Amino acid sequence: MDFLKTYLPPAKGYLPYYMFSLSILAVGNSLQNYLTLHYSRRLYNGQFVANSSLPKKTATFNPEDSTQKLLPASATSSPKAARTQDQVTPLAARLFGTYTLISAIVRIYASYNLHLAPVYNIALWTYIVALVHFGSEWVVYRTAYLGAPILFPFFFATVGIVWMVTQYNFYVEL
Numbered sequence: 001m002d003f004l005k006t007y008l009p010p011a012k013g014y015l016p017y018y019m020f021s022l023s024i025l026a027v028g029n030s031l032q033n034y035l036t037l038h039y040s041r042r043l044y045n046g047q048f049v050a051n052s053s054l055p056k057k058t059a060t061f062n063p064e065d066s067t068q069k070l071l072p073a074s075a076t077s078s079p080k081a082a083r084t085q086d087q088v089t090p091l092a093a094r095l096f097g098t099y100t101l102i103s104a105i106v107r108i109y110a111s112y113n114l115h116l117a118p119v120y121n122i123a124l125w126t127y128i129v130a131l132v133h134f135g136s137e138w139v140v141y142r143t144a145y146l147g148a149p150i151l152f153p154f155f156f157a158t159v160g161i162v163w164m165v166t167q168y169n170f171y172v173e174l
Contacts, residue, residue, distance in 0.1 A: 009111040013170060015163055019111040019123065022156055026104035033097030040088045040096065043149040044137065047073040047084035072142045087143060103130065114171040120164070127160035 009016035048070035054063040103126040110123035134153045137144040144150050
């Protein structure tokens with residue numbers, strides 16, 4: 001066990017271990033995004049149809065460039081009448097995997113340097129960005145459903161935010 005301690009963050013308290021552990025899981029999640037779409041599809045599970053209310057292509061507008069070009073397929077959009085599309089693409093998975101890896105690197109580095117205010121703040125922002133991302137995918141864009149796959153990121157991001165905000169003065173050396 002002493003062998004393992006040499007690699008763990010030497011900081012006081014448990015927050016560094018929380019961040020380090022979540023970061024190791026995040027690296028695994030990042031790799032998974034490069035290898036398969038299976039788990040991402042569990043989170044972003046929905047079929048989408050073309051948004052027929054967008055204006056036609058003109059010299060100044062192309063509906064293919066619109067962020068609103070797809071709408072969630074529902075009973076009102078008649079998904080059987082239109083070809084549905086899955087928004088979880090290999091490109092989207094790789095982008096998400098890259099973001100997740102960057103967040104993991106920031107948090108691993110921060111777990112060893114929580115006494116530095118700028119590092120602490122950047123790590124805090126990784127949790128905030130994650131919470132806003134998953135929240136907006138659920139509430140605004142409706143690409144994710146409330147269920148276990150989205151509750152885990154909500155839980156871990158919220159714990160990280162609350163812990164870091166309430167314990168700022170304990171960890172950061174002013």
